[in-house]
Amino acid sequence: EDENVIQALVTFMDTLVPGNMPNIPNWGWNTSSDPCTSKWVGIICDKDNKTVKNIVLEKLNLSGTVDFDSVCPEITNCKKLTHLFLSGNRFSGKIPDSITELPNLKRIVISNNKFSNELPDFSKITSLLTFLAQNNQLTGPLPRFNYNQLQDFNVANNNFNGPVPDDTGRFDANSFAGNPQLCGNKLSVPCPVKKKKKKSKFRDFVFYGGYVILGFIIVVLIALLVFKKMKTHDHEKSDPPMKNSPDSGRSSGSRNSRPRSEFSITSVESGGVSTSMVVLSSPVVNGLRFEDLLRAPAELIGRGKHGSLYKVKPDGGCPIVVKRIKDWKISRDEFKKRMMKIDGVKHPNVLPLVAYYSSKQEKLLVYEYQQNGSLFRLLHESQNGQMFDWGSRLSFASSIATALAFMHQELQADLIPHGNLKSSNILLKNNMEPCISEYGLMPIDHPDPDQTSDRTTISTFKIDVYAFGVVLLELLTGKPVQDNGSGLAKWVSSVVKEEWTGEVFDKALIVEGASEERMVGLLQVALKCVNTSMPPSMAEVAAMVSSLKEEEERSMTSSDP
């Protein structure tokens, strides 16, 4: 890093903890070392280890005011900052306006502190995905946010006042609760009606003029309708009687009377609604009908490249999620065949399908809701500071690899890979074991489906091997993945080539004292997976990861007193 930035960071920390350094090993934060290469606690740098990207100072019992103007004497110094995690300390004072000058900020987590005063206008940070500020003492009206884009948002338990805007999309009352002076539809607290202002004569003119024009249009429409009716009446009189189409009346009638939920299905064909919904055996949704799905309250919890995800709570049932895939060019029969094939293969670490629905325009898949979140959240958004230690990471990797290898083996003849494996599709079950969700929902182009050769099989399933390699890299580096992970893969490969392998590992793993030998072992497996020219099969990968896990377990028992 540039000397100015180092000095600025040290000054920043001095204002937070004047005089006394926290008693944390390898703390750093001094002018004689580099925040990136010397790995200061709480600092995460870019892949070239040159620029500070993330500041993560969570649950360190730090107090004081956060002075961005000192970290960024020139705001350009901080332009690259993407993550600011300061939760669980005792920080106080105002969140400075200068924060909105950081155009690349994606995640701001300042929850559980003592921040006060009004928040700046966050709609200026166009890249923002996370804003968590619950449990502070923030005041004033809610600032503007690009709610449509935000993935996580919470301002509960503060002192905000005024209306909650209506465009806050999928964030429900929980994200705003505990602010006694907030009002709005979301919170079921009506906002006081504003006093009418005296209108100007011009506005009166426009206002009443509008009514006159509207009245005129209505009169013309009625006249047209009457005219048309008279004409058809004439026709009926003169033409011989015609058979009514049996569908026309029914379909429009049923469309009008059908109750709608947020994901109301606009494309259901007349009649046959329930027949398109296939409910597989599952204790959670005994007797679930398509109509129940439509009627239940639905909350949008994700909008990915391939479709949207809704959390639905049917009357009296457990919460489920409904994945809605649009524009999947697959015939109804083929889709049904595929879903039945996937349902026929069960593994404890693969989330089973509960039901599916198919119409021409869209496909719906129903799964059980998993309340413990995903591997993505565990790695990158962990709120309560729980440790995701090396042993657990290795065991996660092994369970996922084994499950994936099993699915590949069982679905080998049908050539159905997962197709979209990533840490947000690896969920945590109630017992905190990982399970892979959304298996087989991706349209895959097969090179030659009629002539299944070994090469076809390898090339079909290698998409998952690559994706699993990226998940391993995420587990090892603790870094989030963008797009398909090729950036992370390239970075790791280049660091390893320069023989700085140690640099890639998540600091938390180093601090924990995880076995470097096995971390390097797992890294080698990851690099084999992302090697696109000669990838191993999932079965080979699972064998390599399990043997590392066994080695780890052996070392734990032998080092026990």
Ligand SMILES: Nc1ncnc2c1ncn2[C@@H]1O[C@H](COP(=O)(O)OP(=O)(O)OP(=O)(O)O)[C@@H](O)[C@H]1O
């Ligand atoms: N069954 C489930 N229970 C609980 N949370 C889930 C479930 N399935 C997915 N999620 C979570 O909901 C969020 C949105 O999921 P979604 O699948 O729409 O997004 P994505 O994985 O980022 O995108 P996509 O799969 O379309 O590429 C993710 O955080 C995911 O972890």
